[in-house]
Amino acid sequence: MHKKNSEKLWIAFFVSPAMAIVVSIILLPLFMSLFNSLFSWRQLIRDEFVGLENFRRVFFTEPYKTRFSNAIGNNATWLGVTMxxxxxxxxxxxxxxxxxxxxxxxxxxxxxxxxxFSIVAVGFLWGLYLKPNGLLNGFLKLIGSPEMARAWLGDEKLATFSIIAVNIWRWVGFPSLVFLAAIDSVPTECLEAAWMDGAKDRTVFFRIILPLIVPSILIITVLTIVGSLNVFEQIYTMAGLDGSPNYSTDTIGTLFYRTGFGSVDSGNPEIGVGSAIGVIIYFLTLAASLVSIMSLGKQEVEL
Amino acid sequence: MSADLRFASASTGKKILVAAVQVFFVLYCLLIFYPLFNMIMSSFKTTREILRFPFALPKSLDFANYKTVLVDRGFGRFFFNSLWMTGTTMAFVLLFGSMAAYGVSRYTYRLRTTVYLVFLSGIMLPLKAAVIPLFIIMKRLDFVNKPISVILIFIAMSLPSTIFILSGFMKAIPKDLEYAARIDGCSDWMIYRHVVMPVVTPAIALVTIYNSVPVWNDFFFPLVFLQDQKFKTLPLGLTNFFGQYSTDWSLLFTALSLAILPMLLLYAFMAKYFIKGMTAGAVK
Structure with missing residues (x-):
């Protein structure tokens, strides 16, 4: 029994520093967010219990309603285009x-x-290149099609797509190399057997490779969902905290920041509504990840 | 190499496909290289030259801009801050992370799965969404505007993936090694330190890269917690700089080059490790 006890102490010794940090910095704030979202706030002071009032304001009261549906629409665009x-x-x-x-x-x-590269550096670099007098429009003039020049970040219809394009420029190498590693680990015998049978490359790709790399597709999908819901720096550096022009590039990330910490135009921080938006981000992330895990998990093939 | 898709002995359709793919890759590589090249060249030009002749090469390689940005505008400070904050974070992440990984992979006990799941939950939860309560906590502890606030958050951000990756490696170490050490009178700490840790050194390199790149690049938490000029990190300093000198493109490109080039240089020497490290969480 003595040995058992000393083992328990050792386990506690090894696990507790990390556990203390993860619990106090990740889990406690999660529960605080849930809790805080149910109260009204005066600056940093918790006022009275209001139930789901903050959520009602996000979904049904102006200006939050318009801002929120606009922002979440942009996050959906991010997710769709990125996928x-x-x-x-x-x-x-x-x-x-x-x-x-x-x-x-x-x-x-x-x-x-x-x-x-940091999103911030990439965002600012491309922010300069995409200015009306920047490198891209200069290039279009150089190749003789100045009519193609646009206000890439100034046009409401275009800005979100320009920023997404920059993000794809920065990040496409990541899924590429994850998929490369996955395809490389498909056993050669499987492929060779298919080729021996005279299968075309296309058939091999869709019938053998794709089903075998479902786990990687799953991971990339979940990462894309989490990434799309957390878009912030890209907007901050290329369009500003307000998602200019005219909120057309606003996302939940920037809206959340403005609500929670206040900004030039929206005045005081709104802790209650901000927490509610934070909780919504949590739920969306979890729900979307779970759905993709379940739906893609079914497709998984074991060798 | 039966998996080859080269020109030799391929049908016409395949040749066209491979040629198209080659064109695509070359274009994307140019799309990566040229903006970086132009950035560096622009840092040697005046703002007027950049705007009037964006594609022209600089007249001379004058490093005055670099001195201005690094010394006079305090970029050196941002560098130093990023460096020591990332370093401190990683030291604690590696120590606490490897200890916790040891605790969940080398013992069997009733709560083990629970403990492991608590750690794993940190991978799924978006920490940014918790920034308001984090701010309240840090305010109460009087950590706001002090580096310890972001360092604590960076450590918490990095621990779950570190524990996930390291415990995977530690599980694979045969128990016999541990029994032999125990018979020789080793304590659990000595087994962790002298038996298990040396075996997982390659994995340590992996998690170091996996976590230090996002920590080095992180912008959100320094933005919220570090307003004091003397504690600003590189991404935050860069943001400030863009706010302050928004029309001086010459200095902006210099600042960008300073922010981007060190990473590029490091990558040139350690590409393999970076690729392996960064994809470690997504590749088995």
Missing amino acids: LVQNTLGLAMGYFLSRRIRGSEFYKRIIFIPVL
Whole structure:
């Protein structure tokens, strides 16, 4: 029995520093968010219990209603475009790199470069290039099609897509190399057997490779969902905290920040409503991740 | 190499496909290189030159801008802050993370799964969404505007993935090694320190890169917690700089080059480790 007790002490010794930090910095704030969202606030002072009033304000009262539905619409655009363009491109790039096309080792290293850069630096760099008098419009003039020039970040219809494009520029190397690693780990015997049977490359890709890399597709999907719901720096650096022009690039991340900490135009911080938005972000992240895990998990094939 | 998709002995359709793919990769590589090249070149030009001749090369390589930004505008300070805050964070993450990983992978006990799940939950929860209560906590502890606030958050942010990755590696170490050490009279700490840790050194390198890149690049938490100029980190300092000198493109490009080039240089020497490290959480 004595030995058992000393073992318990050792376990506590090894686990508790990390446990204390994770509980107090990650889990406690989660419960505080839930709790705080049920109260009205005067600045940083908790006032009275109001039940779901803060959530009602987010969903049904102006100006939050308009701002929130606008922001969440933009997050949906982020998710849709990123899934469709970035992850499809990533899958294609990963596949062709795995076929060892000429230069694949070189490409592999180059496409990963922007992944390492901070979103802030990338955002500001492209922010300068996408200015009306910036490099992109200069390039369009150079190749003789100045009519293609746009206010990439100034046009309400275009701005969100421009920012998403910059983010894809920065990040597409990541899914590419994750998919490359996944495809490389598909057993060669499977592929060779298919080729022996005369299967076409396309058939091999859709019937053998794709089902076998479902776990990676799943991870990338969940990461994309979490990333799309947490978009903040991209907007902050290229469009500003207000999601200019005219809130057209606003996301829940920027709305959440403005609500919780106040900003030039919205005045005082609104802790109650801010916490409610935080809780909504939690739930959306969890729900979306769970749905994709369950739906894609069914597709998984065991060898 | 039966998996090859090269030109030799391929059908016309395949040749066209491979050529198109090559064109795509070359274009994307140019799209990565040129903006970086232009950024560096612009840092040697005057704002007027940048705006009038965006594609022209600088007349001379004058490093005066770099001195201005680094010394006069305090960028050196931001660098130093990012460096020591990332370093301190990683020291604690590696120590506490490897200890916790040891605690959940090398013992069997009733609460083990629960403990492991608590750690794992941190991977799924978006920490940014908790920034308001975090601010209230830090305010109460009087940590706001002090580096310890962001360091604590960075540690919490990095621990779950560190524990997840390291415990995977530690589980694979045979128990016999541990029994042998125990017979020789080793305590649990000595087994952790001298038996298990040396075996997982490659994994330590992996989690170091996996976590230090996002910590080094993080902007959100320094933005909320560090208003004092003397504690600002590189991404936050860069943001300030863009607010202050928004029309001086020459200095802006210099600041961007200073923020981006060190990472690029490091990557040039350690590309393999960076790729492996950064994708460690998503690749088994």
